[in-house]
Amino acid sequence: MRLLFALGRHLPLRVLHFLGDLIGGLAWCFDARRRRLALRNIELCFPERTPREQRRMAYRASQHYYKSLLEYPLIWTGDAGRVHALAVETHGRELIDHALAQGKGLIIAALHLGSFEAAIIPLSAHYPITGMYKPVTNPELDRLSREGRMRFGAKLVAIVKRHGKRAVGSELLRALKRGEIVYALPDRDPPRGQGVFAPYFGINAHSPILSARLIQATGARMLICTGERLPKGRGFIIRLSEPPAGYDSDDLGIAAEALNRGIEACVRACPEQNWWAYERFKRRPFGEYCFYKGTQQLPKPDPRPDTSVPSAS
Structure with a gap:
């Protein structure tokens, strides 16, 4: 692991991306599960595309x-000047200052599209940022990921279960009440009881409500962040944009639908860089069939979502 990181942090970005093309092409041939997942999701989200376009x-x-995987050694452990220089363009930086000036904190919805870490990690050198991360079983990789994401001053909250629930809300709430930035990853299926079903690419998708609850508790603003990867290793274009109206609604369903519309717009603008090999639509409303099962079975009913406001104590 150390050898791989020692090598990766010194290689030019164009070389890392060239290797990513090679490895990704081989994985497409041999990793049947990820290939099926990606094709199924693209078929669901882009039915207007031809089969050939979907496969492409x-x-x-x-x-x-x-x-993305090969970029981690560079972003987490590479020379600080190189890491900051990865963002060759940044659009919407002024929106951060405008939101923070209101004194109620800012939530950045960072998407698994391109490299959000190429944006968030350098940004923590200029703003107080707290983010969530999921510990990994490999202790060396877990250490590298934590230290790499905190290298410029960010704080991390581990997503761990306490009393059967994932407890991160209180730490994020305290950061927002201090008028700081927190970032969350809203394009994933949350655990049962921590989401609502809302349209995403015209499909009811189980969608997180943590950000909406934090906004209800603090009045924080929100921005959506992507790090579009440029060709030939030229770097990234960082885009920060406001989500559609309704993201701060008191109705969790309306808030989730608005955020999903914003995420969908970003994905449609750069679909090839989205992480498609993920069971985004696995959890279905009671009575609907799973999209990914070979043999269709009715899912268990979801419990009511936890709509309480997280405590700052």
């Missing part, structure tokens, strides 16, 4: 996925 998108997404 899924193939390119496989290459971009492995580019």
